[in-house]
Amino acid sequence: MAAALLSLVSGWAHFPLFAAVGGVTAQAPYVGNAVRGRLLFQQNCALCHATGGEAGSGARPGPLLAGVVRRRAGALAGFGYSRALAASNLTWDFPTLNRFLAGPGALVPGTAMTIIVLDAEDRIDLIGYLSRLPTLPGAVAGGGPPARHRRTPGDWQNDAPGVRHRIRLANLPPPYATVSAGNDPQIVDRPAGALPRVPAGFQVGLYASGLLGPRLLRTAPNGDVFVAETGVGRIRILRAAEGAGTPYRNAVFADHLPGPFGIAFYPPGDAPHWVYVANLNSVVRFPYRNGDLRARGPARVVVPRLTWGVGGHTTRDVVFSPDSGRMFLSVGSASNIADWMAPKSKAEAAAWEAEHRLGSTWGNEFGRADILETDPEGRRPLRVFATGIRNGVTIAVQPGTDQLWVATNERDFLGDDLVPDYVTRVREGGFYGWPWYYMGNHEDPRHAGERPDLADKAIMPDVPLQAHSAPLQLAFYPASATGAAVFPAEYRGDIFVALHGSFNRTGRTGSKVVRLLLRHGRPTGEYEDFLTGFVIDDAHVWGRPVGVTIARDGALLVSDDGNGDLWRVAPRADPLPAATQSSAGPGAGGGRL
Numbered sequence: 001m002a003a004a005l006l007s008l009v010s011g012w013a014h015f016p017l018f019a020a021v022g023g024v025t026a027q028a029p030y031v032g033n034a035v036r037g038r039l040l041f042q043q044n045c046a047l048c049h050a051t052g053g054e055a056g057s058g059a060r061p062g063p064l065l066a067g068v069v070r071r072r073a074g075a076l077a078g079f080g081y082s083r084a085l086a087a088s089n090l091t092w093d094f095p096t097l098n099r100f101l102a103g104p105g106a107l108v109p110g111t112a113m114t115i116i117v118l119d120a121e122d123r124i125d126l127i128g129y130l131s132r133l134p135t136l137p138g139a140v141a142g143g144g145p146p147a148r149h150r151r152t153p154g155d156w157q158n159d160a161p162g163v164r165h166r167i168r169l170a171n172l173p174p175p176y177a178t179v180s181a182g183n184d185p186q187i188v189d190r191p192a193g194a195l196p197r198v199p200a201g202f203q204v205g206l207y208a209s210g211l212l213g214p215r216l217l218r219t220a221p222n223g224d225v226f227v228a229e230t231g232v233g234r235i236r237i238l239r240a241a242e243g244a245g246t247p248y249r250n251a252v253f254a255d256h257l258p259g260p261f262g263i264a265f266y267p268p269g270d271a272p273h274w275v276y277v278a279n280l281n282s283v284v285r286f287p288y289r290n291g292d293l294r295a296r297g298p299a300r301v302v303v304p305r306l307t308w309g310v311g312g313h314t315t316r317d318v319v320f321s322p323d324s325g326r327m328f329l330s331v332g333s334a335s336n337i338a339d340w341m342a343p344k345s346k347a348e349a350a351a352w353e354a355e356h357r358l359g360s361t362w363g364n365e366f367g368r369a370d371i372l373e374t375d376p377e378g379r380r381p382l383r384v385f386a387t388g389i390r391n392g393v394t395i396a397v398q399p400g401t402d403q404l405w406v407a408t409n410e411r412d413f414l415g416d417d418l419v420p421d422y423v424t425r426v427r428e429g430g431f432y433g434w435p436w437y438y439m440g441n442h443e444d445p446r447h448a449g450e451r452p453d454l455a456d457k458a459i460m461p462d463v464p465l466q467a468h469s470a471p472l473q474l475a476f477y478p479a480s481a482t483g484a485a486v487f488p489a490e491y492r493g494d495i496f497v498a499l500h501g502s503f504n505r506t507g508r509t510g511s512k513v514v515r516l517l518l519r520h521g522r523p524t525g526e527y528e529d530f531l532t533g534f535v536i537d538d539a540h541v542w543g544r545p546v547g548v549t550i551a552r553d554g555a556l557l558v559s560d561d562g563n564g565d566l567w568r569v570a571p572r573a574d575p576l577p578a579a580t581q582s583s584a585g586p587g588a589g590g591g592r593l
Contacts (some may be wrong), residue, residue: 040126042050043364044311047335048146051133061184061503062113067135068092069127072109080186083563084212084326086108096128110212110564114230114314116280121588150564154417154466155507156535161199161531164528165514167420167464175445178415184503185511185541187562194542197533198569201488204531205245207557207568208238213565214559215546216317216394216473218263221270222290223552226253226263227559228277230315233257235277238566239292243484243553245568251293254286262317262394266376267324278316278329281306283378287299302378306331307367313391313409315472320376322402327376330406332391333361333369337411337446338435341365346453359387359431359454369434371395371406371426377437388432388458394473395426398521399480399493407471407497408461410438414445416505421469422461423516425496425523433458462523468502469510475548485570486554494518496530496556508538513545513558531558531569 007245037371039188041051048062063079084572088108090096096107101123106115117123128408151157152431153165180183196206213231220226220237225247227236233256239249254260259280265272274285275295283303288294306316306329313332320327334340344352353360361369371392391409398405404426410419410436417439436451437443450462465471479492501511513531517524534543547559 017024022566028282032124032131033179034125034128034129034132037125037127037129040117040122042127042311043334044117044126044342046339047312047333047417060182065130066133068133069094069097069131071209080184081234082110082112082213083187084108085112094127094263096545097130101126103233105233107213109232111231112213112561113278115259115310138230148500151507152417154505154509156509156511156538157507159512159529159532159535161197161529161532164517164526165466167466169439169442169460169464172397172420172439172442173415174554175414175418177417178506180413180415181448181506182504182507183506183538185501185535187544188536188540188542190542190563190565191536195529195533196543196567198378198531200569203566203572204569206565207240208250209564211236211481211559211564211566212448213561214564215315215561216261216263217549217557217559217566218265218546219549219551219557220265220290223556224291224293225549225551226275227547228260228263228340229257230261233260235260235263235275239293240551249293253293254295254299256416257284257299257531259314261315262319262330264318264320268320268322269298276302276327278318280314280316281310283316283327283329302327302376303329303374303382306372308332309334309364312368313393314451315391315393317392317394319395319404322397322494324376325374327378328385328404329372329374329382330389330392331368331370331372332393332409333434334364336413337444338365341435341452349451349453357384357387357429358457359433359436360384361387361435365435367381371404383461385428386426386430386432388430388434389426390434396474396476398425399476399478401521405474405495407474408432409470410467411435411444412468415467416507417467420464420467421471422465423463423471423474423495423523424459424461427459427476430459432461439464439554444502463516463525463527465497465499465514465527466509468505470500470502472498472500472545473547473549474498474516475550481550481554483551483553485551485553487556487571491515493521496548497527498548499544500544501535501541506538507534511535511541513543513548513556531556531567534560 049065050060063076073090074081100107101117104111148332174284175229203232211227214227215230216228218226224239237251237253238247238248263277264276266274276285284299312334317330324518372382373385374380392406395406407423436447437458441455474497477491499510502509511534514527515530516527535541542564543560544562549557555568558567
C-alpha cells in the first residue's frame with residue numbers, strides 16, 4: 001500500500017493543494033489518512049511543534065507548522081532555525097517533506113531535526129495531516145521577547161565566570177506567574193575576534209570547527225575524543241598530542257546510524273573491547289581496541305528497541321556500572337507533561353506500580369521519562385531503575401563510587417522561572433516527580449488531584465538550575481587528573497554541565513557551561529558560571545554548548561552545535577585577567593574538519 005501511495009503522489013508538486021476559505025488559506029485534502037496522521041503528529045512531533053490552534057502555540061522549540069506545506073524552509077520570521085536549514089533553499093512540497101522525514105540529516109546535514117519517520121505509510125499520513133493545516137494570517141513561531149521584561153537574576157546579562165547561583169524553593173513563583181514566551185534563539189556567526197569568557201587563570205581557544213551538529217563528547221581511555229554528530233548519524237574521533245590546542249587527526253569511526261547520541265566504552269577501565277552507541281531507539285556496539293580510528297566491524301545490536309514510539313525527546317545516553325555488571329540508559333518523555341496519558345484509578349495505578357516502579361508512566365509514556373537498566377549484553381529485559389525524570393539527557397557514574405547522576409530538562413509552559421531544570425544523584429527505585437509533581441511535592445496544576453498518594457514520595461533533586469537552561473551533558477573533573485593542562489586542585493571532583501539555553505523564557509538564560517560545586521563528593525546545591533559569553537541579546541546567540549568532556553591532558557572540551565565548533569579550556573602558565581583572555585584571538589585557530 002505504501003509503495004502504491006508513494007507512486008501516486010510522486011508528481012504531487014502539480015497537485016492543487018490550496019483553496020481560499022474566508023480569507024484564510026486552507027489546504028485541500030490530497031492523499032493519506034489525516035486522522036491517523038494527526039495521531040502520528042501527536043506521538044512524534046507535538047513536543048516540539050505547534051499547529052497554530054493550541055494555547056501557547058509559539059512557545060515550542062520547533063517552528064510552527066501551520067501552513068508548512070509549500071512554505072520555503074526557514075521562512076518564518078522570528079524563529080531561530082539551524083544554519084543548515086536556513087541555507088537549504090528547500091520548499092516543503094511532498095517529495096521534499098517525504099525525504100526529510102525519512103532522514104533529516106541526509107537531506108540537510110547539520111539540521112537540528114532528529115526525529116526519523118522510517119515507515120513510508122506513516123510519512124504519507126503525517127504529510128496528509130500537515131497539508132490540511134490552515135495557513136494562519138501573520139502566524140509566526142516566536143518573535144523575540146516582549147518589549148517590557150523585568151530583568152531577573154536568571155537572565156543572561158548576569159552571567160560571568162565565577163558568578164554563583166542557588167535556586168531556593170522558597171523563592172519559586174507560583175505556576176503561570178508569567179506567560180510562556182516563544183523566544184527560540186537565532187544563531188548568528190561568531191563575531192570577529194570573539195571568544196567565550198573564562199575565569200582568571202584560564203585560557204580558551206577554538207579546538208576544532210566545521211563539524212555538523214556536534215553533540216555529546218566522550219574521551220576514550222587512550223585520549224581520543226569521540227564526538228556524536230547526531231543529525232548526520234555519525235560518530236567522529238579527534239586525536240591530539242599531549243597539551244596541544246588542536247587535533248592532528250580526525251576520522252569517522254562509524255556512520256549511517258539512526259540518531260546516535262550516547263557513547264560508552266566497555267568494559268570500564270583502560271582496555272575496552274567495545275564502543276557502545278545509544279541511538280534514537282536502540283543500543284548497538286562496535287568491536288574496538290585503543291587507538292582504532294574506524295570500527296573493527298559492523299554494529300552489533302544489544303538492545304533492539306528502547307521505546308514503542310520515537311517521538312518527543314530523542315537523546316539517549318548509556319553508561320556502565322564500575323563492576324561492569326549493569327548498563328544504564330536514559331530515555332526522555334514523549335511529551336511535555338504526559339498530555340496523552342489517560343488517568344488511572346487509585347487501584348489501577350497501584351497495580352501498575354506493583355508490576356513496574358513507583359511513579360512509572362503508562363500508555364505512550366511507558367518506558368519514558370525513566371532511567372532504564374539491563375546487562376551489558378542486553379540479555380535481561382529492560383527494567384526501570386528510576387522514574388519521573390522528564391528528560392534525563394545524560395547520565396554519568398561518579399568516579400570512585402557506584403553513584404549514578406543525571407542532567408535533566410524539566411517541563412515547560414508554567415512560566416519564565418518554572419520548572420527548574422536540575423542535576424541530581426539517582427536513587428534506585430527513586431521517583432523524581434514527573435508528570436505529577438516537581439521539585440519535591442509541588443503539584444503540577446495540569447495534573448491537579450490525580451496522584452495525591454505521590455505527594456510525599458517525589459525526591460527533591462540535589463542541584464536545581466535556572467528554569468529553561470536546558471542542561472545537556474555533565475562530566476566529572478577527575479580527582480586523579482594529570483597532564484599538561486590539569487585544572488587547579490579546587491576543581492577536582494566537581495561537575496561541569498553544558499547548558500544549551502532557553503527557547504521559551506522571556507529573558508534568555510543558559511548558553512553557557514557551569515560548574516557544580518561538590519564538597520567531599522556531595523553536592524552543595526550551588527553552581528557557578530564557568531564558560532560564558534555566547535549570548536548577544538535576548539534574541540541572538542553565537543553558540544549553544546552541548547557536550548563536555550575532560551581531555552587526557554586535563555583540558556575541558558566543549559561542543560557547540562550552533563556553529564559546529566569545539567572549544568578547549570586550559571589553565572594558562574601566566575594568568576591574565578579573564579577579560580583579557582576573552583577578547584583575544586583564537587591563537588592556533590582550531591582544526592577545521
